Amino acid sequence: MSVIGVIGAGVMGVGVAQNLAQTGHDVVLVDKEEGILREALATIARNTRMSRLMGGPALDSDEVLSRISTSVGVAGAAKAAVVIENVTENWDVKREVYEALDAECHPDTVFVVNTSAIPITKVAAVTRRPGKVIGVHFMNPVPAKPAVELIPGFHTSPETVQRTRDLLQAMGKKAVDVKDSCGFVSNRVLMLTVNEAAYLVHEGVADAASVDEVFRSCFGHPMGPLETADLIGVDTILYSVEVLYEHYADSKYRPCPLLKQMTDAGLHGRKSGRGFYTYATAG
Ligand SMILES: NC(=O)c1ccc[n+]([C@@H]2O[C@H](COP(=O)([O-])OP(=O)(O)OC[C@H]3O[C@@H](n4cnc5c(N)ncnc54)[C@H](O)[C@@H]3O)[C@@H](O)[C@H]2O)c1
Secondary structure, eight states: OOOEEEEEOSHHHHHHHHHHHHHHOOEEEEEEEHHHHHHHHHHHHHHHHHHTTTTOOOHHHHHHHHHHHHHHHSSGGGSSEEEEEESSHHHHHHHHHHHHHHHHHHTTTEEEEEEOOOOHHHHHTTOOOOEEEEEEOSOOOGGOOOEEEOOOOOOOOTHHHHHHHHHHTTOOEEEEEOOOTTTHHHHHHHHHHHHHHHHHHHTTTSOOHHHHHHHIIIISSSSSSSHHHHOHHHHHHHHHHHHHHHHHTTTTGGOOOOHHHHHTTTTGGGGTTBBBSSSSOOO
């Protein structure tokens, strides 16, 4: 089986790489710095060792890690048959990565876009292979979540859809078919909720714990919106709301200033050790 390129070794790239490796795929994990890749492998080692304890399958950590190689720079993914991209939710960052991938990879390589909100057709347009670009909105944490949104772009070919379905099935994921629209289904709704929950804290209506308590105790949700923000990444929430705001030019997506301040201050949630809540260790 040929190697799968996973670009971006943050919250999502780590989960996608682990999920692929634990389902028997060889992976090359790519980021822009050696230190990030080292930390990513350490996270995967920790998560695979803890898998059983956290309600997942029993995993052989060494075996999973043996299927993952790493590379600084996208040239490391040049031989991949499929690339799953998970870089920062910022159009300039994504555009640069796709232009580089398009130049490095074989014309038959499929590009899977993992984005919270950016339209797939917009990504495909910066490549010379729009038929081979498709969106898969993975959920976090990737190995634990059974389903994804599958989003063909305007030009995505039926063959690309089928190859992606086959890969998702091999990863143990159910695909929910969704049309290409900024934010898709999940984040048209979720980002509004999280942004409005941040406004409640910003305006002093309730503190974060009380906002989340309403959702957990009154609605029976397993997590409140601000716990969810910390899990996703407060910076990623802000960037996603900004993408929605810019795309729809609709004031209902106006980003909460508190999200901006927290992002500037490095309060990015679990991954930085502090967000709406404080965590003993990052990760
Ligand atoms: N966090 C979530 O819950 C979640 C869920 C679904 C989808 N997404 C989407 O997945 C993508 C990644 O999100 P994340 O939460 O993992 O973000 P993150 O900030 O945790 O990680 C992004 C990674 O991309 C890397 N990166 C940036 N520029 C790069 C480049 N030029 N080359 C290689 N690597 C580069 C960064 O160094 C970082 O490690 C985003 O588009 C996000 O919207 C996130």
